[in-house]
Amino acid sequence: MDKTYSPRDIEERVYRYWEENGLFRPAADGPPFCIVIPPPNVTGTLHMGHAFQDTIMDALTRFHRMSGDRTLWQPGTDHAGIATQMVVERQLNAESRTRHELGRERFNERVWRWKEESGGTIARQMRRLGASVDWSRDRFTMDPGMSRAVQEAFIRLHADGLIYRGKRLVNWDPVLKTAVSDLEVQSEEEMGSLWHIRYPFADGKGHVTVATTRPETMLGDVAVAFHPDDERYSGLAGRKLALPLTGREIPLIADGFVDPAFGTGCVKLTPAHDFNDYEAGQRLKLPLINILTADARLNDEAPTPYRGLDRFEARRRIVSDLEAAGLLEKVEPHRLTIPRGDRSGAVVEPWLTDQWYVRIAPLAAPAIRAVEDGRIRFVPENWDKTYFEWMRNIKDWCISRQLWWGHRIPAWYGPDGSIHVGRSEAEVRARDGIAASVPLTQDEDVLDTWFSSALWPFSTLGWPDETQELQTFYPTSVLVTGFDIIFFWVARMIMMGLHCTGDVPFREVYVHGLIRDQDGQKMSKSKGNVIDPLDIVDGIALDDLVTKRTTGLMQPQLAPAIERATRKQYPEGIAAHGTDALRFTFASLATLSRDLRFDLGRVGGYRNFCNKLWNAARFVLMSTNSPLAHGPEELSAYDRWIRSRLHATIAAMREGLVQYRFDLAAQAVYEFTWYEFCDWYLEFSKTILQSAESTDAERRGTRRTLIETLEILLRLLHPLMPFITEEIWQRIGPRAGKSAGSIMVQPYPEAESAAVEPAIESDAKWTMSVILAMRGIRGEFDIAPSFQTPVYIENASDSDRRRFESTASAISRLAGISKVMWLPEGQKAPQSATASIGKMTIHVPMAGLIDVDAELARLGRRRSKVEQELARASGKLGNENFVRNAPAEVVAQERERVAGFKRELAQLAEQHERVASLR
RNA sequence: GGGUGCUUAGCUCAGCUGGUAGAGCGUCGCCCUUACAAGGCGAAGGUCGCAGGUUCGAGACCUGCAGCACCCACCA
Numbered sequence: 001m002d003k004t005y006s007p008r009d010i011e012e013r014v015y016r017y018w019e020e021n022g023l024f025r026p027a028a029d030g031p032p033f034c035i036v037i038p039p040p041n042v043t044g045t046l047h048m049g050h051a052f053q054d055t056i057m058d059a060l061t062r063f064h065r066m067s068g069d070r071t072l073w074q075p076g077t078d079h080a081g082i083a084t085q086m087v088v089e090r091q092l093n094a095e096s097r098t099r100h101e102l103g104r105e106r107f108n109e110r111v112w113r114w115k116e117e118s119g120g121t122i123a124r125q126m127r128r129l130g131a132s133v134d135w136s137r138d139r140f141t142m143d144p145g146m147s148r149a150v151q152e153a154f155i156r157l158h159a160d161g162l163i164y165r166g167k168r169l170v171n172w173d174p175v176l177k178t179a180v181s182d183l184e185v186q187s188e189e190e191m192g193s194l195w196h197i198r199y200p201f202a203d204g205k206g207h208v209t210v211a212t213t214r215p216e217t218m219l220g221d222v223a224v225a226f227h228p229d230d231e232r233y234s235g236l237a238g239r240k241l242a243l244p245l246t247g248r249e250i251p252l253i254a255d256g257f258v259d260p261a262f263g264t265g266c267v268k269l270t271p272a273h274d275f276n277d278y279e280a281g282q283r284l285k286l287p288l289i290n291i292l293t294a295d296a297r298l299n300d301e302a303p304t305p306y307r308g309l310d311r312f313e314a315r316r317r318i319v320s321d322l323e324a325a326g327l328l329e330k331v332e333p334h335r336l337t338i339p340r341g342d343r344s345g346a347v348v349e350p351w352l353t354d355q356w357y358v359r360i361a362p363l364a365a366p367a368i369r370a371v372e373d374g375r376i377r378f379v380p381e382n383w384d385k386t387y388f389e390w391m392r393n394i395k396d397w398c399i400s401r402q403l404w405w406g407h408r409i410p411a412w413y414g415p416d417g418s419i420h421v422g423r424s425e426a427e428v429r430a431r432d433g434i435a436a437s438v439p440l441t442q443d444e445d446v447l448d449t450w451f452s453s454a455l456w457p458f459s460t461l462g463w464p465d466e467t468q469e470l471q472t473f474y475p476t477s478v479l480v481t482g483f484d485i486i487f488f489w490v491a492r493m494i495m496m497g498l499h500c501t502g503d504v505p506f507r508e509v510y511v512h513g514l515i516r517d518q519d520g521q522k523m524s525k526s527k528g529n530v531i532d533p534l535d536i537v538d539g540i541a542l543d544d545l546v547t548k549r550t551t552g553l554m555q556p557q558l559a560p561a562i563e564r565a566t567r568k569q570y571p572e573g574i575a576a577h578g579t580d581a582l583r584f585t586f587a588s589l590a591t592l593s594r595d596l597r598f599d600l601g602r603v604g605g606y607r608n609f610c611n612k613l614w615n616a617a618r619f620v621l622m623s624t625n626s627p628l629a630h631g632p633e634e635l636s637a638y639d640r641w642i643r644s645r646l647h648a649t650i651a652a653m654r655e656g657l658v659q660y661r662f663d664l665a666a667q668a669v670y671e672f673t674w675y676e677f678c679d680w681y682l683e684f685s686k687t688i689l690q691s692a693e694s695t696d697a698e699r700r701g702t703r704r705t706l707i708e709t710l711e712i713l714l715r716l717l718h719p720l721m722p723f724i725t726e727e728i729w730q731r732i733g734p735r736a737g738k739s740a741g742s743i744m745v746q747p748y749p750e751a752e753s754a755a756v757e758p759a760i761e762s763d764a765k766w767t768m769s770v771i772l773a774m775r776g777i778r779g780e781f782d783i784a785p786s787f788q789t790p791v792y793i794e795n796a797s798d799s800d801r802r803r804f805e806s807t808a809s810a811i812s813r814l815a816g817i818s819k820v821m822w823l824p825e826g827q828k829a830p831q832s833a834t835a836s837i838g839k840m841t842i843h844v845p846m847a848g849l850i851d852v853d854a855e856l857a858r859l860g861r862r863r864s865k866v867e868q869e870l871a872r873a874s875g876k877l878g879n880e881n882f883v884r885n886a887p888a889e890v891v892a893q894e895r896e897r898v899a900g901f902k903r904e905l906a907q908l909a910e911q912h913e914r915v916a917s918l919r
Numbered sequence: 920g921g922g923u924g925c926u927u928a929g930c931u932c933a934g935c936u937g938g939u940a941g942a943g944c945g946u947c948g949c950c951c952u953u954a955c956a957a958g959g960c961g962a963a964g965g966u967c968g969c970a971g972g973u974u975c976g977a978g979a980c981c982u983g984c985a986g987c988a989c990c991c992a993c994c995a
Binding site (some may be wrong): 003004005187194210211212213214257258259262263266267268269270274275276277278279336337382383385386389390393483484487518520588589591593594595596597598599601602604605606607608609610611612614615616617618619620621622623659661663664667670671678679682775776778779780782783784785786869872873876879880881882883884885886887890891893894897 | 921922923924925930931932933935938939942943944945948949950952953954955957958959960961962974975976988989990991992993994995
């Protein structure tokens with residue numbers, strides 16, 4: 001093995017080996033385990049969120065595959081309707097063309113071409129992360145099979161009366177010129193104005209004043225309303241107002257929905273441009289006057305001077321015209337929530353159009369039940385509250401989009417306006433008896449991307465056909481996703497899954513947090529804080545990173561600030577850390593928290609961890625290199641100790657994986673590897689392997705333990721760090737008697753409770769505390785590591801002696817002891833620095849070594865610490881209630897502690913006196 | 920207006936059904952000791968947001984308050 005761990009030399013080669021050997025396909029015949037990937041945008045690139053999520057899914061997949069389950073991680077990508085269409089339109093704009101010049105067919109060809117060009121990127125990136133997805137089953141939401149599933153689902157839902165077409169107000173994005181669903185509207189508080197406008201009575205006598213945030217929509221007003229109990233307006237109901245700028249007469253009405261406390265207590269009603277007013281208008285049977293075009297300009301319903309004006313320009317003109325006419329009473333600053341399209345950022349208009357809807361209540365009810373009765377479990381549990389909250393107030397889902405890129409809606413219209421839903425024009429003609437002479441036109445619209453995403457867990461497995469895969473892997477085992485798409489995706493999959501297949505799409509939903517930057521900020525291009533996960537893997541020079549962050553900005557003026565911040569934060573660029581270190585970081589980050597701060601420093605720490613493991617493996621290989629004749633083996637206390645610790649770690653690791661506590665799993669295995677295996681066991685093993693006194697049987701026992709422990713550890717770590725474990729295992733596995741092959745398909749370690757030996761562990765703990773005490777003294781007095789010191793031991797019990805003698809060579813070596821002298825009772829040691837382990841006291845003679853003042857200071861520090869502990873513990877015991885009520889073992893333990901503290905205080909006092917006398 | 924989280928060492932976070940406050944990074948000493956300087960050894964650092972309550976015992980449970988974050992919602 002190379003002296004230095006170098007991930008770049010390992011990772012791509014190892015992945016190729018796995019893929020070429022078909023190791024990602026479901027193979028074992030245990031119980032099925034399946035995860036479907038949340039499909040990323042086909043033309044997108046991998047970001048930190050993906051990398052995090054993929055790490056978790058891959059860890060679960062590898063864990064289950066090694067456990068012998070029939071394991072499938074189903075990959076695929078999403079056509080991402082609006083997002084992808086926008087990208088290609090932007091490309092066209094750069095060529096000074098529009099999609100309308102190309103026409104629908106050629107535009108879609110162009111999108112497909114773009115998909116072919118850029119579609120492989122994310123798959124390549126996933127390979128670099130080590131994702132063990134079954135690439136042979138790769139799916140794309142617009143594949144023929146997927147499209148068939150979408151069409152079939154639409155037709156069935158329609159047949160079941162759960163899809164309908166309706167004309168009503170929708171959220172209209174006037175930039176993208178399409179309807180969007182409620183979820184795609186982001187409402188943000190912004191500063192605006194409240195205009196107070198006078199509406200004169202038609203008879204010219206007086207006026208009422210209306211307060212509005214949207215003066216331009218007054219052109220579509222059909223009434224003004226006040227609350228029936230509002231005395232300011234009593235008796236005015238039924239009178240006519242002359243709508244300013246139009247002269248149109250509208251009624252003044254009284255209605256309970258008005259809040260008299262807001263504004264003037266008078267509200268204008270514009271049913272065609274406001275959701276509230278629409279509802280009121282329906283109830284009061286008021287007419288609808290639409291004054292806007294698809295791109296939010298004023299249409300011909302508006303008086304001539306305003307026609308064709310953009311809505312915001314129209315607002316300015318109308319306000320100034322009102323002012324000129326003396327009808328503008330005042331303008332107040334006002335905070336209000338502005339709805340914007342999440343893709344375009346444009347202010348969304350409520351606009352009257354024909355759209356397709358999913359009747360959602362009948363789908364929501366069983367979906368709520370599935371979570372209530374535990375057929376689907378959220379992890380962490382409390383996300384179900386969020387789910388219920390939304391599902392119980394859910395509204396019909398607008399699924400049609402006025403786009404070109406997506407699944408065309410399978411509906412045809414006859415000249416009489418009749419609607420025919422079916423698989424093809426031929427089918428609907430035949431079914432509905434439409435003569436060839438009657439022209440049919442297919443609906444121009446496409447479906448919301450999330451409609452196809454909602455079918456993903458079963459469409460990828462072959463639905464509507466009853467395929468082998470569907471039977472085996474559906475319902476899938478677990479969905480791994482972020483909480484940001486619980487409504488968009490998770491809820492809709494549950495509803496569609498239950499309706500289309502009769503069963504839940506997955507049994508568990510693991511909801512992870514969102515990766516943010518080190519300051520807790522969301523990572524985004526415009527903030528300039530994005531890190532490409534592969535730049536952490538491979539490293540990137542500062543200039544390249546700056547270029548990456550500052551090109552293609554929507555707001556180029558941000559570039560200098562981004563450059564400055566980047567240069568400040570990464571003066572050296574980003575070093576290469578390797579995939580395994582990044583993955584381990586993600587695992588350790590996967591707490592139950594909602595916001596996960598990504599700190600590059602941690603990746604460095606885990607790269608060091610990889611290096612540690614690498615070097616430990618080198619040591620094990622070197623130590624077991626030379627041939628040793630076969631023969632009996634004898635396990636030392638250390639061998640049994642590390643084995644005991646290993647099996648406790650296996651249990652903790654498995655527990656972490658099963659509970660989705662990847663952070664705890666990572667921590668357990670990290671601590672075992674570094675602190676127990678490397679820091680202690682490898683050092684212990686040297687005392688056996690390198691001591692002339694060891695027998696061959698002991699050497700064989702230790703060598704076996706070294707190999708076996710490392711081999712099991714590699715398997716244990718493999719789900720989190722697949723590359724380095726494979727690379728090392730290829731060398732260690734055979735030595736442990738494993739036949740060749742990949743670590744990927746070796747069994748996952750199981751904890752054997754018999755291997756855990758508390759007595760051995762407590763012996764080892766004693767040994768280590770002796771060594772630690774010695775090191776403490778040596779560290780305190782700067783005793784050179786090369787200097788071996790004699791020690792005197794006072795008050796040793798039989799068990800102390802037994803323990804000491806059985807580990808003497810290790811203690812001597814690791815604590816730097818040249819000679820041990822057991823003091824008979826009553827005999828005092830020379831002046832020395834001391835440390836106590838239980839009743840026993842270790843003396844390190846001070847002659848020439850130890851500074852008197854420093855030792856006194858050290859004793860003083862220790863004394864105050866012990867005094868504090870003693871005060872607390874004896875306070876407890878002084879409390880009768882504690883003694884009476886606490887469990888006996890807790891009380892006994894407390895008594896023992898008090899005795900220990902008292903003993904130590906006495907030892908410290910004595911020691912203090914003796915050292916002080918040296919002055 | 921409803922809802923959900925969060926507040927523990929300088930920073931980022933663990934702390935399971937209440938029983939001696941932990942880790943990583945950072946900081947400070949001493950060491951190139953043949954697995955590893957991407958390392959070893961040692962050390963410093965916390966009235967667990969605040970105030971009550973339950974309990975023999977609270978970082979954990981209950982109530983209130985404060986601060987922060989997020990989600991949902993039609994107040995013109």
